[in-house]
Amino acid sequence: MTIVNITINNRKLQAQAGQTVYEAADAAGINIPVLCHHPALPPEGACRVCLVEIERQRALQPACTYPVTEGMVVHTDSPKVREARKFALELIISDHPLDCMTCEATGDCRLQDLAYEYEVKGEKFADGKRHHYAIDDPNPFIQVDRNKCILCRRCVRACNTINGVEALGIIYRGFNAKIAFGMDSTMEDSPCEFCGSxxxxxxxGALWPKMSLGKGRPWQMRQVETVCSYCGVGCKLVLHVRGNQIVKVTGGQGAANHGFTCVKGRFGYDYVNHPDRLSKPLVRRWLLEGGTKDEGRRTKDGVRDVSSSVVGPSSEFVEVSWDTALDLVTKKLVETKKAAGGDAFAMLCSARCTNEENYLAMKLTRQVLQTHNIDHCARL
Ligand code: SF4
Ligand code: SF4
Ligand code: SF4
Ligand code: FES
Incomplete structure (x- = not known):
């Protein structure tokens, strides 16, 4: 690794050759504002809010794309730099609705943060707004509001480089430029997989999860880290919880997913608070009150019909405590093992369980039930 010596804001630093000025400054704890830059995506240089002054360069340069070189001297917060950034923001906001009061992104919006920091109110170039796009993409997951799009191309780069789907791009030029899916179709009619990257x-607030619309502001939610329950990849998720309800899911920084996730992890959470979801154990009445399974079958002309799948009153489900349900399971396991031995059992583990749960299932099967009849759905 080649080290280069640079100076940022009169601080002498060492950086790695190949790093950008932004990366070197960031590593040294020096803040340079960015909008189009995202650490997980290739640099783009689209927004110009990261401009910095580099000595012996005639023009200001974008820190997010400009590589460090030996002896480079950089100023990130000079009056000239701040003025240029403010101008860049004024241009961006000249074609942006000033909807912060009702916008879903309020409190979680980089443009809003920078407008606040640079005191940009949208008054300069106030007649610059040219488009009023309908917010009408019919897909069930993602609201597309092109009026708020700042054409930073983060979404395009994420779709291309994180997912490799290439479902969206920017079409037309100049003031007519806009994000478009497929051949300027709806998201559903494009190759989009609704991963939400x-x-x-x-x-x-140009792209927003529809399931979260109107569900609250960021400061009204607490964030809970968890692991996705859908498959064995083990993506880390962040649940945004208001009261006792999950109102949004974002990707967590886990080794398996680095902040991104698939459609199931991001949007498939409505089962958690669904009223039909089982939250207490249910046990057949005949198991509690004694008797056999067949006694619960519907009778036909007074004769018990064991072939019927329709259950009678003694087979109805009864809500019980966990202790009662687990005691019953233990009793049945012990009885069956005594009567028929360990090989009467088979355990099927699941990729939806954690490694720890699968490990415990293996221990229970081999050591307690004493059988090797154990398999995993990933092999099916
Ligand atoms: S996207 Fe950001 S700046 Fe634009 S209206 Fe919404 S909160 Fe305000
Ligand atoms: S929709 Fe895409 S291009 Fe527009 S602001 Fe969002 S990430 Fe940037
Ligand atoms: S949801 Fe995923 S696949 Fe669809 S456009 Fe966005 S990044 Fe691409
Ligand atoms: S963050 Fe550097 S040009 Fe946008």
Missing amino acids: CVEVCPV
């Missing part, structure tokens, strides 16, 4: 990286 574009939503994850969008720095403003």
Whole structure:
């Protein structure tokens, strides 16, 4: 690794050759504002809010794309730099609705943060707004509001490089430029897989999860880290919880997913608070009150019909405590093992369980039930 010596804001630093000025400054704890830059995506240089002054360069340079070189001297917060950034923000906001009061992104919007920091109110170039796009993409997951899009191309890069789907791009030029899916179709009619990576990286409110609309502000939610329950990849998720309800899911920084996830992890959470979800154990009445399974079958002309799948009153489910249900399971396991031996059992483990749960299932099967009849759904 080649080390280069640079100076940022009169601080002498060492950086790695190949790093950008932004990366070197960030590693040294020096803040340079960014909008189009995202650490997980290739640099783009689209927004110009990261401009910095580099000595012996005639023009200001974008820190997110400009590589460090030996002896480089950089100023990240000079009056000239701040003025240029403010101008870049004024241009961006000139074609942006000033909807922060009702916008879903308020409190979680990089443009809003920078407008606040640089005191940009949208008054300069106030007649610059040219488009009023309908917010009408019919897909069930992602609201697309092109009026708020700042054309930073983060979504395009995420779709191309994180997912490799290439479902969206920017079409037309100049003031007519806009994000488009497929051949300018709806998201559903494009190759989109609804992974939501574009939503994850969008720095403003242009792409937003529909299931979270109107569900609250960021400061009204607590964030809970968890592991996705859908498959064995083990993506880390962040649940945004208001009261006792999950109102949004974003990707967590886990080794398996680095902040991104698939459609199931991101949008498949409505089962958690669904009223039909079982939250207490249910046990057949005949198991509690004694008797056999067949006694619960419907009778036909007074004769018990054991072939019937329709259950009678003694086979109805009864809500019980966990202790009662687990005692019953233990009793049945012990009885069956005594009567028929360990090989009467088979355990099927699941990729939806954690490694720890699967390990415990293996221990229970081999050591307690004493059988090797254990397999895993990943082999099916
Ligand atoms: S996207 Fe950001 S800046 Fe634009 S209206 Fe929403 S909160 Fe305000
Ligand atoms: S949801 Fe995923 S696949 Fe669809 S456009 Fe966004 S990044 Fe691409
Ligand atoms: S939709 Fe969001 S991420 Fe995509 S270009 Fe517009 S502002 Fe950037
Ligand atoms: S963050 Fe550098 S140009 Fe956008």
